[in-house]
Amino acid sequence: MNEKKLPHDHGHNNEEKIRKHLPGEAEIAGVSEAMKQLGDPSRLRIFWLLCHCEECVLNIAAIVNMSSPAVSHHLRLLKSSGMIVSRRDGKEMYYRTADTELAQMLHHMIEKLGSITCPEEDA
Amino acid sequence: MNEKKLPHDHGHNNEEKIRKHLPGEAEIAGVSEAMKQLGDPSRLRIFWLLCHCEECVLNIAAIVNMSSPAVSHHLRLLKSSGMIVSRRDGKEMYYRTADTELAQMLHHMIEKLGSITCPEEDA
DNA sequence: TCAACAATTAAATAATTGTTTAATCAAAAC
DNA sequence: GTTTTGATTAAACAATTATTTAATTGTTGA
Numbered sequence: 001m002n003e004k005k006l007p008h009d010h011g012h013n014n015e016e017k018i019r020k021h022l023p024g025e026a027e028i029a030g031v032s033e034a035m036k037q038l039g040d041p042s043r044l045r046i047f048w049l050l051c052h053c054e055e056c057v058l059n060i061a062a063i064v065n066m067s068s069p070a071v072s073h074h075l076r077l078l079k080s081s082g083m084i085v086s087r088r089d090g091k092e093m094y095y096r097t098a099d100t101e102l103a104q105m106l107h108h109m110i111e112k113l114g115s116i117t118c119p120e121e122d123a
Numbered sequence: 124m125n126e127k128k129l130p131h132d133h134g135h136n137n138e139e140k141i142r143k144h145l146p147g148e149a150e151i152a153g154v155s156e157a158m159k160q161l162g163d164p165s166r167l168r169i170f171w172l173l174c175h176c177e178e179c180v181l182n183i184a185a186i187v188n189m190s191s192p193a194v195s196h197h198l199r200l201l202k203s204s205g206m207i208v209s210r211r212d213g214k215e216m217y218y219r220t221a222d223t224e225l226a227q228m229l230h231h232m233i234e235k236l237g238s239i240t241c242p243e244e245d246a
Numbered sequence: 247t248c249a250a251c252a253a254t255t256a257a258a259t260a261a262t263t264g265t266t267t268a269a270t271c272a273a274a275a276c
Numbered sequence: 277g278t279t280t281t282g283a284t285t286a287a288a289c290a291a292t293t294a295t296t297t298a299a300t301t302g303t304t305g306a
Contacts, residue, residue, distance in 0.1 A: 018186060021172075022168075027237045027240070027241040029164060030236070031236045031240055032163060033240075035162040036163070037162075038162075039158040039160075039162035040155065040159070040293090042294080044154060056253090057252070057253060058252070063129070063141060067296070068253070072253065072254055072255085091304060093253060113225075113228065114146055116225050118147075163264075191283065192285085193265055195283060195284055198283095213273065216284090
């Protein structure tokens with residue numbers, strides 16, 4: 001990250017290890033972007049829901065108990081992060097998770113995290 | 124989430140599926156909390172770093188190119204989320220990732236997400 | 247074409263949160 | 277004990293972001 005030496009030199013030279021393992025800006029940005037999306041409870045609930053079924057906006061709003069503009073806002077963010085996709089059928093827009101490695105991985109991760117942070121739930 | 128019927132009834136009855144799979148408040152809160160921590164690029168970079176070495180605050184600050192108060196702030200958040208632990212040695216406070224299932228899982232997840240969102244990096 | 251419904255967008259507000267600067271706390275060296 | 281160094285805390289500020297309300301777009305059916 002920085003070419004200069006570190007302020008402190010504690011025996012074990014971590015510097016090489018650090019340089020090797022530290023990810024670049026793009027990698028940091030990509031990962032934190034994905035995380036940020038699911039860091040919002042409303043968005044996480046919506047994404048989790050869409051992992052298990054395809055639904056229209058009004059139904060999603062009813063299920064998560066939010067206004068449709070608010071839901072629409074979150075859907076837009078999730079979509080531009082490539083986590084969900086949409087399809088129009090008549091007046092309704094149906095949303096579901098994207099069929100990508102990213103979305104699948106996030107889903108799997110969420111389920112696992114859920115059972116770790118909340119072991120009492122059936123999981 | 125809501126006991127009432129959904130506004131729209133599209134053939135496939137998702138309602139049962141939904142009720143079964145939808146996580147409770149506690150589960151949502153736990154997962155989104157963990158995600159939110161790593162949704163901030165600075166915090167992600169620090170956590171990632173601490174997955175590979177134990178370091179003191181000044182060195183962390185130098186590596187990620189931030190002020191020590193800012194780093195300290197993020198360390199406090201990561202610590203109270205149970206992702207990292209600290210140890211004092213003389214004047215220095217050393218931080219490293221916690222030896223828990225949560226921390227290990229997040230580390231693994233980050234590495235994998237990194238290679239998905241940023242395939243060109245060696246990974 | 248007009249009315250009704252679903253969804254999105256815009257503007258405004260409220261709330262959260264990351265960073266800075268200055269001050270304080272803790273431990274070691276002199 | 278005083279000074280120096282590392283780390284944390286507090287207050288202030290800046291910036292981002294989620295939600296609400298109102299207006300608008302798109303699609304269907306009368």
